Amino acid sequence: MKKRIGIGTWSWGNKLFWNYKSANDDDLRETYNETLQRGFDLIDTADSYGTGKLQGRSESLIGKFLKETPSAQKKRIQVATKLAPYPWRIGEKGFNKPFFKSLERLNNKLDIVQLHWSTAKYNPWQELGLLNNLCDLKDQGFDFKIGLSNIGPQRLTKLINFLAKREKSLNSVQIQFSLLAPDLKKQYQVKKICEENNIDLFAYSPLSFGILCIDPDKEEKKENSFIRNALFENFKKPTYELRRCLKKIANQRSVSQAQVAINWCCYQGTIPLVGMRKKSQVIDVSNVFKWNLNKDEFTILQDISKNCLKKMPKNPFSSI
Ligand SMILES: NC(=O)c1ccc[n+]([C@@H]2O[C@H](COP(=O)([O-])OP(=O)(O)OC[C@H]3O[C@@H](n4cnc5c(N)ncnc54)[C@H](OP(=O)(O)O)[C@@H]3O)[C@@H](O)[C@H]2O)c1
Numbered sequence: 430m431k432k433r434i435g436i437g438t439w440s441w442g443n444k445l446f447w448n449y450k451s452a453n454d455d456d457l458r459e460t461y462n463e464t465l466q467r468g469f470d471l472i473d474t475a476d477s478y479g480t481g482k483l484q485g486r487s488e489s490l491i492g493k494f495l496k497e498t499p500s501a502q503k504k505r506i507q508v509a510t511k512l513a514p515y516p517w518r519i520g521e522k523g524f525n526k527p528f529f530k531s532l533e534r535l536n537n538k539l540d541i542v543q544l545h546w547s548t549a550k551y552n553p554w555q556e557l558g559l560l561n562n563l564c565d566l567k568d569q570g571f572d573f574k575i576g577l578s579n580i581g582p583q584r585l586t587k588l589i590n591f592l593a594k595r596e597k598s599l600n601s602v603q604i605q606f607s608l609l610a611p612d613l614k615k616q617y618q619v620k621k622i623c624e625e626n627n628i629d630l631f632a633y634s635p636l637s638f639g640i641l642c643i644d645p646d647k648e649e650k651k652e653n654s655f656i657r658n659a660l661f662e663n664f665k666k667p668t669y670e671l672r673r674c675l676k677k678i679a680n681q682r683s684v685s686q687a688q689v690a691i692n693w694c695c696y697q698g699t700i701p702l703v704g705m706r707k708k709s710q711v712i713d714v715s716n717v718f719k720w721n722l723n724k725d726e727f728t729i730l731q732d733i734s735k736n737c738l739k740k741m742p743k744n745p746f747s748s749i
Contacts, residue, residue, distance in 0.1 A: 432695050432718055435471030435509075435631065436464050436711075437702040442479025442486030446638075447706075448654040449483070454490065459708045461494045465502050467715035473603070473631065473702045475511035475545055476531050485534050492536035509541035509601070509631075511578055514548050514559055523555075524562040528571075541600055543576030546746035549584045557591060564595040574600035578633075582618035584748040589626055599628050604747070606632035606699055608641060608671060608690060608730060609664075611740040612747075620699070632694040635701035637741050640664045641690040645672040667739035674733050678726050688717050693730055696722045 440447035441457055464472075472491060479486030488510060495503060510531050512524055532539050542563055548555040563575050577588060580602060589599055602623055604616050623630040636642055640661060643649065653661065675686040682689075687703075691714060694701040703714050722730075 430698065433471060433700045434469055434691065434695070434714065434717060435473050435700055435702040436460075436469050437633065437704040438472060438474045438487045438491065439478050440704055440706050441474075441490050442483050444483065444654075446654055446656050448652070448657070449479075449486070451486075453706070456707055457490055458494055460705055460711055461491070463708045463711040464705070465498065465506065467711060468718055469711070469715070470505055471507045471509065471700065471702075473509045473511075473633075474535075475513065476527055477511075477513045477545065485530065488531055488534035492534045492538075495536045495538050503538060507540040508535055508538050509543060509576060510535065510539060511543040511545035511576075511603075512559075513545045514555055516552070516555075519555055519558060521558050521561045521565065524559050525566075528563075528566060539573050541574045541576050543578050543601070543603065546579040546744065547577070547581070547584055547748035548746075549581075549748035550746065556588075560588065560591065561595070564592070564597050567597065576601040576603065576631075578603040578631075579744045579747040580604070580619065581615055581747060581749040582622055585619055585622050589622070589628075599626070601629040601631055601700075603631035603633050603702065605634050605741065605744060606630070606694060606701075607635045607637045607741070608675075608693055608734040609637040609668065609737065609739075609741045610634070611743045613734075615749075620697070624698070630699045632699040632701045634741065635691050635694045635703055636687055637664075637690075638704075640668060641672065641675060642685070642687045643668075643672060644686070645669055645676055664739060668737060671730075671733050671737050674729060678722075678730075682720065684716060684720065685713050687713060688720075689722070689726075689730075691717045692720070692722045693727065696727050 443449050474487045512527050606616055675689045678689045679686045691701050705711050
């Protein structure tokens with residue numbers, strides 16, 4: 430199976446967590462151009478990446494960059510967005526307006542439309558209406574694939590059957606999946622269902638927001654947002670052993686810690702969505718295409734990850 434890696438663009442418009450600044454948009458253009466040169470074939474965004482005055486900024490930037498991309502290159506990549514099932518987006522037409530808005534911002538290149546999170550916990554009917562809405566749009570001739578996100582195994586099985594009744598199949602599921610992801614047992618159940626049904630599994634936050642890239646032996650001070658700084662401080666000590674192990678493997682192979690953490694996702698057949706906003710990160714991550722973890726390395730990482738007491742926060746909307 431061909432190894433695939435997607436580029437995540439949550440930071441291309443999000444201020445609160447990622448400290449987005451429009452002054453750095455040229456870095457993002459460079460990042461985008463470099464991914465096209467280096468074999469990445471999937472871009473993940475969402476209509477909620479950028480809110481308020483920055484509404485849909487990540488999608489708008491991608492749309493702008495797509496406009497500058499030769500059509501042959503454009504054909505080789507998939508653009509995936511996520512539509513948020515906000516409480517006011519209800520009924521079988523609830524996604525019409527946001528779908529057309531995203532399509533416009535993305536300059537008519539929209540290959541996968543994903544439900545950003547499951548509403549099963551608080552309004553199970555809402556997501557059924559919205560999925561019907563996506564099926565209707567496909568029946569009207571809009572050419573995109575359907576994806577889900579933040580979904581648990583029980584609900585996933587229900588929704589696969591629901592879509593089958595509309596003669597539609599599910600293309601992909603994206604869940605938090607990394608060495609520090611919470612509830613990995615549940616994530617492995619989702620993974621099994623995806624494998625049985627030929628559904629792509631996208632691993633989001635594969636670097637645990639960058640925590641897995643922190644050198645265990647150096648004091649680095651980066652200009653992060655307040656929340657991200659606080660998170661890093663909180664996680665440094667409990668993740669020390671795991672980061673030491675990542676660094677050891679990285680040094681033995683002359684690669685980066687980031688590459689090892691991403692290859693842990695690839696080893697298991699998932700498609701990691703790596704958040705990148707600098708050309709240098711794309712160059713580094715593209716080396717993951719050139720090597721694989723071996724079984725011993727994977728087993729050691731699994732053991733240390735299991736014993737790591739602090740895991741990333743759970744997405745509160747993820748269903749059972
Ligand atoms: N469905 C959902 O609910 C959901 C939730 C979260 C994320 N996602 C998707 O998954 C994507 C990725 O997840 P994420 O953005 O949360 O975080 P991530 O991929 O775990 O971490 C991204 C951060 O890691 C650092 N990094 C990246 N490459 C690096 C390298 N080669 N060396 C050192 N550091 C590196 C960068 O931090 P600096 O730039 O600060 O150096 C980058 O911003 C998102 O962008 C989004 O598309 C989806």
